[in-house]
Amino acid sequence: MKSFRLLLALASLATGFVRPARATVETYTIDPVHSSVGFSIKRFVSKVPGSFTKFSGTISLDSDHPEKNSVEATIEVASVNTADSGRDDHLKTPDFFDAAKFPAITFKSKTWKATGKDAFDVSGDLMIHGVTKPVVLKVNFLGIVPASQGSAKISGWDAATTLNKADFGVNGPAILGAMLGDEVAVTINISAEQKK
Numbered sequence: 001m002k003s004f005r006l007l008l009a010l011a012s013l014a015t016g017f018v019r020p021a022r023a024t025v026e027t028y029t030i031d032p033v034h035s036s037v038g039f040s041i042k043r044f045v046s047k048v049p050g051s052f053t054k055f056s057g058t059i060s061l062d063s064d065h066p067e068k069n070s071v072e073a074t075i076e077v078a079s080v081n082t083a084d085s086g087r088d089d090h091l092k093t094p095d096f097f098d099a100a101k102f103p104a105i106t107f108k109s110k111t112w113k114a115t116g117k118d119a120f121d122v123s124g125d126l127m128i129h130g131v132t133k134p135v136v137l138k139v140n141f142l143g144i145v146p147a148s149q150g151s152a153k154i155s156g157w158d159a160a161t162t163l164n165k166a167d168f169g170v171n172g173p174a175i176l177g178a179m180l181g182d183e184v185a186v187t188i189n190i191s192a193e194q195k196k
Helices: 002-018 085-091
Strands: 025-030 036-043 046-052 055-062 070-076 104-116 119-128 131-146 153-164 180-194
Touching: 025 153, 055 153, 055 180, 104 131, 119 153
Parallel strands: none
Antiparallel strands: 025 055, 025 180, 036 046, 036 180, 055 070, 070 104, 104 119, 119 131, 131 153, 153 180
């Protein structure tokens, strides 16, 4: 009987050694102080830059299966900033974003496809002006470093995409049609701190 119990104990121990390790999933919170969400649009023969200064979001990283990574983000439309207060106020009106009715821009990823070393095509649903469309972000992973507290970590990312403003109904009044291009270049730089 003792020999049988010993065999059971050894078998149980051996099973524990060969049991696959759990995948490590870490969640990071976007730090808006060290991040940016920018855009530019053609106006006549030049490009006008702008940004949103208030945004938030989380990134979940699966170190064993990066294709299972996920990201969700929200941008406050009223935080639009083009360095011209009059233009910013106009962008918030129903002529463009209609910030009072549609106060947030949201993005939620659906798939992460590796395209190279630390590079991904991140597909997801983008909602602007109450309209949801699929988009693909060209994302680069910039690395992970320890946070100043020591135990937490900080991850860095950049991303880019090009949107057509007409797809989201943000056309502006007809009088501006000849001035503004349809394509909006979006550039994103993200620093995100690990949730404890």
